[in-house]
Amino acid sequence: xxxxxxxxxxxxxxxxxxxxxxxxxxxxxxxxxxxxxxxxxxxxxxxxxxxxxxxxxxxxxxxxxxxxxxxxxxxxxxxxxxxxxxxxxxxxxxxxxxxxxxxxxxxxxxxxxxxxxxxxxxxxxxxxxxxxxxxxxxxxxxxxxxxxxxxxxxxxxxxxxxxxxxxxxxxxxxxxxxxxxxxxxxxxxxxxxxxxxxxxxxxxxxxxxxxxxxxxxxxxxxxxxxxxxx
Amino acid sequence: xxxxxxxxxxxxxxxxxxxxxxxxxxxxxxxxxxxxxxxxxxxxxxxxxxxxxxxxxxxxxxxxxxxxxxxxxxxxxxxxxxxxxxxxxxxxxxxxxxxxxxxxxxxxxxxxxxxxxxxxxxxxxxxxxxxxxxxxxxxxxxxxxxxxxxxxxxxxxxxxxxxxxxxxxxxxxxxxxxxxxxxxxxxxxxxxxxxxxxxxxxxxxxxxxxxxxxxxxxxxxxxxxxxxxxxxxxxxxxxxxxxxxxxxxxxxxxxxxxxxxxxxxxxxxxxxxxxxxxxxxxxxxxxxxxxxxxxxxxxxxxxxxxxxxxxxxxxxxxxxxxxxxxxxxxxxxxxxxxxxxxxxxxxxxxxxxxxxxxxxxxxxxxxxxxxxxxxxxxxxxxxxxxxxxxxxxxxxxxxxxxxxxxxxxxxxxxxxxxxxxxxxxxxxxxxxxxxxxxxxxxxxxxxxxxxxxxxxxxxxxxxxxxxxxxxxxxxxxxxxxxxxxxxxxxxxxxxxxxxxxxxxxxxxxxxxxxxxxxxxxxxxxxxxxxxxxxxxxxxxxxxxxxxxxxxxxxxxxxxx
Numbered sequence: 001x002x003x004x005x006x007x008x009x010x011x012x013x014x015x016x017x018x019x020x021x022x023x024x025x026x027x028x029x030x031x032x033x034x035x036x037x038x039x040x041x042x043x044x045x046x047x048x049x050x051x052x053x054x055x056x057x058x059x060x061x062x063x064x065x066x067x068x069x070x071x072x073x074x075x076x077x078x079x080x081x082x083x084x085x086x087x088x089x090x091x092x093x094x095x096x097x098x099x100x101x102x103x104x105x106x107x108x109x110x111x112x113x114x115x116x117x118x119x120x121x122x123x124x125x126x127x128x129x130x131x132x133x134x135x136x137x138x139x140x141x142x143x144x145x146x147x148x149x150x151x152x153x154x155x156x157x158x159x160x161x162x163x164x165x166x167x168x169x170x171x172x173x174x175x176x177x178x179x180x181x182x183x184x185x186x187x188x189x190x191x192x193x194x195x196x197x198x199x200x201x202x203x204x205x206x207x208x209x210x211x212x213x214x215x216x217x218x219x220x221x222x223x224x225x226x227x228x229x230x
Numbered sequence: 231x232x233x234x235x236x237x238x239x240x241x242x243x244x245x246x247x248x249x250x251x252x253x254x255x256x257x258x259x260x261x262x263x264x265x266x267x268x269x270x271x272x273x274x275x276x277x278x279x280x281x282x283x284x285x286x287x288x289x290x291x292x293x294x295x296x297x298x299x300x301x302x303x304x305x306x307x308x309x310x311x312x313x314x315x316x317x318x319x320x321x322x323x324x325x326x327x328x329x330x331x332x333x334x335x336x337x338x339x340x341x342x343x344x345x346x347x348x349x350x351x352x353x354x355x356x357x358x359x360x361x362x363x364x365x366x367x368x369x370x371x372x373x374x375x376x377x378x379x380x381x382x383x384x385x386x387x388x389x390x391x392x393x394x395x396x397x398x399x400x401x402x403x404x405x406x407x408x409x410x411x412x413x414x415x416x417x418x419x420x421x422x423x424x425x426x427x428x429x430x431x432x433x434x435x436x437x438x439x440x441x442x443x444x445x446x447x448x449x450x451x452x453x454x455x456x457x458x459x460x461x462x463x464x465x466x467x468x469x470x471x472x473x474x475x476x477x478x479x480x481x482x483x484x485x486x487x488x489x490x491x492x493x494x495x496x497x498x499x500x501x502x503x504x505x506x507x508x509x510x511x512x513x514x515x516x517x518x519x520x521x522x523x524x525x526x527x528x529x530x531x532x533x534x535x536x537x538x539x540x541x542x543x544x545x546x547x548x549x550x551x552x553x554x555x556x557x558x559x560x561x562x563x564x565x566x567x568x569x570x571x572x573x574x575x576x577x578x579x580x581x582x583x584x585x586x587x588x589x590x591x592x593x594x595x596x597x598x599x600x601x602x603x604x605x606x607x608x609x610x611x612x613x614x615x616x617x618x619x620x621x622x623x624x625x626x627x628x629x630x631x632x633x634x635x636x637x638x639x640x641x642x643x644x645x646x647x648x649x650x651x652x653x654x655x656x657x658x659x660x661x662x663x664x665x666x667x668x669x670x671x672x673x674x675x676x677x678x679x680x681x682x683x684x685x686x687x688x689x690x691x692x693x694x695x696x697x698x699x700x701x702x703x704x705x706x707x708x709x710x711x712x713x714x715x716x717x718x719x720x721x722x723x724x725x726x727x728x729x730x731x732x733x734x735x736x737x738x739x740x741x742x743x744x745x746x747x748x749x750x751x752x753x754x755x756x757x758x759x760x761x762x763x764x765x766x767x768x769x770x771x772x773x774x775x776x777x778x779x780x781x782x783x784x785x786x787x788x789x790x
Contacts, residue, residue: 014349024425042459131472149480155472
């Protein structure tokens with residue numbers, strides 16, 4: 001403790017010691033994550049309402065997604081959470097190289113996720129599955145129909161995965177900034193709260209996807225609807 | 231310890247020779263030192279100036295509406311213009327005045343001082359919140375100048391998402407942006423109150439203002455994100471027509487109402503809880519008594535914050551939601567009356583046998599208690615499903631929420647500004663004229679809004695620019711009252727500005743009040759709030775007024 005108390009490198013003017021600064025930062029991040037839970041909560045609420053109104057349409061629409069790509073992305077994201085956790089571990093041990101390696105790994109897997117997501121979105125664009133005037137969903141005879149309840153599914157799909165991807169992009173930007181700080185040697189055994197708090201954020205974004213994947217991809221996997229990409 | 235340190239410095243505080251002692255106001259000069267400041271007190275002043283601009287804009291919209299309603303015929307504005315006026319009045323007053331008023335001005339200034347620390351936990355985020363507010367405000371002004379919006383501040387779909395021909399998307403962006411300023415303020419307060427309290431400042435030694443700010447911050451942090459995502463969905467629907475709130479495409483407009491009120495009902499408590507905190511401070515100080523039922527008042531703030539989240543359906547009794555849902559929402563809404571009444575009873579019990587003096591802050595506080603009680607009790611009327619069906623969308627509702635918002639929050643804001651004005655700027659406002667204008671405000675307020683209860687009960691609907699001739703007399707009363715009310719506010723703004731230069735220099739503790747901001751911080755405080763090197767250690771409860779019984783002691787003392 002005395003060791004902590006004497007170290008004032010990186011201590012902001014209004015805190016008594018690094019301990020208080022770290023605790024404040026952590027609590028602030030948790031409070032922020034609660035706002036994020038409620039932000040996504042609105043979307044999950046809308047999803048629950050419309051899925052209970054149109055269960056069959058949601059299954060048919062879900063069957064249009066590529067479960068394999070979604071599954072690969074799930075694994076990619078979980079691995080990126082692992083590398084993030086390793087970065088925090090390295091920060092606790094004071095290993096500068098370990099922090100950088102962890103952050104770079106997180107960035108690479110995060111970017112890979114977005115690349116896969118790009119190809120998924122492109123596929124939807126080509127198949128008229130973007131909600132709006134050009135939306136067409138094949139009916140039982142394979143003829144495209146406007147304004148069906150499946151459009152609601154895709155509106156939610158794009159809103160939810162889009163918001164999720166937006167959070168990933170912000171995360172990637174912050175990661176670059178943190179790599180710079182890590183290279184400068186800003187993180188020490190006593191002062192690595194930023195790495196830890198960003199880790200919380202990254203895991204949160206990961207967990208959102210863990211909920212999105214089954215709700216969006218898996219509900220139609222066994223419907224056997226024509227057009228399902230198996 | 232706290233009181234012993236205080237006495238020498240309190241008298242010897244070199245506040246009289248100006249320009250010598252460094253305060254947060256003269257620590258630095260130039261626009262950069264203000265626009266890039268991270269000092270919570272300077273940010274509070276920035277917020278004060280900006281919310282006053284929006285208060286005047288919103289007030290102008292209100293006066294234009296009252297001018298139209300002076301006569302039964304629609305002779306001043308087109309119906310469409312009138313629709314824009316009440317929408318802009320609501321949007322500006324709610325998102326840009328009431329929500330930030332007490333938290334962002336008085337809260338920003340006082341929370342760090344009251345907990346005994348140098349600044350909020352995240353000073354840069356605090357400054358960021360002001361910039362976000364300014365960007366959102368600028369977007370709103372842009373919408374107002376380029377044609378306005380006519381959906382009502384509630385933005386009900388599908389009118390807002392599909393049919394309205396005004397700038398809904400622009401307003402949605404503005405409100406979305408401003409929401410983050412409120413989230414960041416709330417987050418800052420929560421962390422500061424949890425982690426930055428001075429040694430000895432336990433939870434139950436905190437002034438009740440802090441409890442109220444804490445409860446408010448919880449609502450800001452939990453409610454505002456839901457408004458944000460609702461606005462995002464509304465914007466997507468508006469721009470891309472994805473069908474999410476459009477019944478023609480399978481969407482459900484009532485879902486919009488649920489999502490909207492999930493934030494906007496708790497937001498109503500953002501617009502009253504901080505005021506209740508101010509009133510607690512004022513009542514204790516001007517009764518020179520310990521707060522009666524401190525713990526009850528503290529917990530009733532939290533109870534209001536919690537109940538506030540489960541009552542939103544009472545806005546939707548006529549929306550077609552299930553009757554069983556309405557029944558539950560009606561019951562829960564009535565429960566809110568309990569913590570509200572706990573506060574009112576405890577304030578009045580504090581007044582009982584106190585050394586009550588009637589300076590301006592106290593006049594506003596007493597006005598608050600009466601007006602808030604009327605506003606709150608009519609809220610219970612509206613929670614009754616049968617009566618709500620009768621007065622839904624009438625002036626009864628308008629009168630009810632103005633009694634809470636203006637009669638409650640604005641009175642508390644005015645009381646708080648008078649109470650802490652000398653602390654903020656080191657100058658006293660002129661007491662006599664302030665007392666006079668507080669009476670003007672009180673009279674003007676009641677003339678404006680009491681007739682609206684009667685109008686609503688008689689069946690006059692809200693949001694119309696013309697009405698039946700039988701309602702004219704009461705509307706004339708209301709418009710006349712509005713002009714008195716506006717005069718009262720203008721007088722206040724004038725003498726506040728006047729006092730900045732010519733007001734009497736204030737000593738450290740002009741009211742003889744308890745609390746760190748009065749006993750330990752000079753007026754105005756230096757950048758780090760307390761004298762250099764002074765370490766704040768709190769050794770006594772809040773409101774430790776040593777009350778001498780005015781009439782020779784209480785019965786129990788007499789028996790001894």
